[in-house]
Amino acid sequence: MVWKILKLPKGKTTSDKKLVSAIQNIAGFTPSNLELYRLATVHSSIAKENGQGYKESNERLEYLGDAILGAAVADFLFKKFPFRSEGFLTEIRSRIVNRETLNLLARKIGVGNIVQYDQKNAHLQQVILGNTLEAIVGAIYLDKGYLRTKKFVIDKLIGPNYDLEELVNSNSNFKSKIIEWAQREGKDVRFEILNVKKGKNHKEFTAQVIVDNEPQGTGYGNSKKKAEQDAAFKTCEMLNLLTP
Structure with missing residues (x-):
């Protein structure tokens, strides 16, 4: 073209x-x-x-x-x-x-x-x-x-x-940051895949962080790992864990 x-x-x-x-x-x-x-x-x-x-x-x-x-x-x-x-x-x-x-x-x-x-x-x-x-x-x-x-x-x-x-x-592994924070604070944390949408050429995953059975950040990505990292990043923002 x-x-x-x-x-x-x-x-x-x-x-x-x-x-x-x-x-x-x-x-x-x-x-x-x-x-x-x-x-x-x-x-x-x-x-x-x-x-x-x-x-x-x-x-x-x-x-x-x-x-x-x-x-x-x-x-x-x-x-x-x-x-x-x-x-x-x-x-x-x-x-x-x-x-x-x-x-x-x-x-x-x-x-x-x-x-x-x-x-x-x-x-x-x-x-x-x-x-x-x-x-x-x-x-x-x-x-x-x-x-x-x-x-x-x-x-x-x-x-x-x-x-x-x-x-x-800095540590860019936001999932590890969330897990380490939860361990320090004595909280239960888990990552759940809420949805997998199949497109013509790729999949889109939706993940969510759950802390003490309360939903936190929701993330998206073309792999499970990326969706979980995105959800962890947004949870870090919500919990003010990104500030120095």
Whole structure:
């Protein structure tokens, strides 16, 4: 598919203006090819077929953005920590780009204001924001190139939102954090899988943390482990266990 630069007419539609403004706020620049960013916001739950029978959603851009984001973060960490091991760099990168932190980051920078999805599915926005952020990274890469994308990742995502020193010294296993807290407090804790939804290409798990038979955080993911980590993360937020 050849991407064509979309020259916006003077009389832009309201949705065009809203999207341009949102990208300016999120990325710090005006998009050249607005159609890329529009596609980056379309979740598969509302995707419509084009003339070739292909459903146009942000999944391909998400795939690309996932790789570019990982490369940009790896590039940044490689230069930031010149004497640390490959294992250390891999662990820190995973803490920055894991599903829970990407969902939280996407919500913080305003991705939730522009993502388009089936709103009948009440919890869907909670699990697709990180994916949409990756799709936006993919759009930036196609629109502006790698160097501009890396600048966006460092200046707009990592710099303002991560304390690297704290990140290096923190425990990102939220499930372990909950279990350790429960042991200290003498509480009973368990993780339950509430639902498994089967899609065409993947499963979506819904997990919940139960503390002393009281439901706490609910999490979602494409594996049992990820759903439980998401539920544990949200429970940590509810119980104020993430504060230093």
